[in-house]
Amino acid sequence: MSSTVTKALGLLEYFSEEEPEFGLSELARRSGVDKAAVHRMMNAMAESGLVEQQVDTRMYRLGAGVLRLARVRETAFPIGSIVHPILDGLSQETGETAHASLVSGRSLANIGTSESKKGNRVSLVAGEVLPFHSTASGLATMAFGDPKLMTRVLSGPLLARTAHTVTDPDELRARVQSVQKIGFAESDHTNEEDVHGIAAPLFDRMGQACGAVSVSTPSHRMTEAQRNLTIAAVMTAAQTITAGMGGQPSRAYGELAARVMEDLGLQ
Known part of the structure; x- marks a missing residue:
C-alpha cells in the first residue's frame, strides 16, 4: 500500500x-x-x-x-451478532465492563462493549482505538499474534498513558513473554488510573491472535476472588467468540488454556 x-x-x-x-x-x-x-x-x-x-x-x-462497508462486512462475516450477547453475559457474570477488540490495520479497535451496571464503572467508547503497549487487550494480542505485530509496536513510540505505563521496549517484551506463559494478560493502572484489565486472545483461522476480549474493573475493587472469577470468565468468553468467528487457537494455546482453567478448579 x-x-x-x-x-x-x-x-x-x-x-x-x-x-x-x-x-x-x-x-x-x-x-x-x-x-x-x-x-x-x-x-x-x-x-x-x-x-x-x-x-x-x-x-x-x-x-x-x-456504513455501507460495515453492513457488507457484518453480513458476510458477522461479528456483532456473535460478540455482543457474549459480552453481555461476561459483564453480568463478572459485574464489570466487558469489551472486545480486533486488529484493524495498524490499530486495535474496540468493536463492542457491555458496561457494568454499577455506578462506579469503567467506560469505553465504541470504535475507540486501544494502545497495544498499555492495555491487557493489546498485550494478549501481541503475545499470540503475528510476531511482526510486536516488532512494529516495540519499534514505534510507546507513549506513557499514566505514571505506570511501561515504555521501555525490553521491559515490554518481557511482559509479553510472561503473557505467553500464562495464556492471559493483565494491566493495572497502565492505560488509565484505577483501571485493572484482564484479557484473553481471540484467534483467526490460522491460529494467530486477531484481537482480544477483556474485562475492565476499577482497581480498588479487584480482589483475589474477583480476579480468579474474571480470568475464568474471560478465557471462556474468548473461546466462544473465537469459535463463533470460525477461528481456532493453536494446539499449544489450547493446552495452556486448559491448564489455566484446571488451576482455577474449573476442569
Missing part, C-alpha cells in the same frame, strides 16, 4: 464517538501531515463517500460509505 493511501486511511482513525467531527487544521495537527495534503486526501475520500464535509461548519465526519 502506498504511503499516501496509508496516510489517508490513517486519518479515519481519529474519528470516534467522543470526537465525531474534525476541522481541517485539527486533523493536520493530530496527524502531523501537511494541511494541504490532508485537504487533498479528505477530498478524495469524500468522493468515495468515506467522509463528508458539513456545508456550514466545514467540519469533516465519517460518510455513508463507511
Whole structure:
C-alpha cells in the first residue's frame, strides 16, 4: 500500500464517538501531515463517500460509505451478532465492563462493549482505538499474534498513558513473554488510573491472535476472588467468540488454556 493511501486511511482513525467531527487544521495537527495534503486526501475520500464535509461548519465526519462497508462486512462475516450477547453475559457474570477488540490495520479497535451496571464503572467508547503497549487487550494480542505485530509496536513510540505505563521496549517484551506463559494478560493502572484489565486472545483461522476480549474493573475493587472469577470468565468468553468467528487457537494455546482453567478448579 502506498504511503499516501496509508496516510489517508490513517486519518479515519481519529474519528470516534467522543470526537465525531474534525476541522481541517485539527486533523493536520493530530496527524502531523501537511494541511494541504490532508485537504487533498479528505477530498478524495469524500468522493468515495468515506467522509463528508458539513456545508456550514466545514467540519469533516465519517460518510455513508463507511456504513455501507460495515453492513457488507457484518453480513458476510458477522461479528456483532456473535460478540455482543457474549459480552453481555461476561459483564453480568463478572459485574464489570466487558469489551472486545480486533486488529484493524495498524490499530486495535474496540468493536463492542457491555458496561457494568454499577455506578462506579469503567467506560469505553465504541470504535475507540486501544494502545497495544498499555492495555491487557493489546498485550494478549501481541503475545499470540503475528510476531511482526510486536516488532512494529516495540519499534514505534510507546507513549506513557499514566505514571505506570511501561515504555521501555525490553521491559515490554518481557511482559509479553510472561503473557505467553500464562495464556492471559493483565494491566493495572497502565492505560488509565484505577483501571485493572484482564484479557484473553481471540484467534483467526490460522491460529494467530486477531484481537482480544477483556474485562475492565476499577482497581480498588479487584480482589483475589474477583480476579480468579474474571480470568475464568474471560478465557471462556474468548473461546466462544473465537469459535463463533470460525477461528481456532493453536494446539499449544489450547493446552495452556486448559491448564489455566484446571488451576482455577474449573476442569
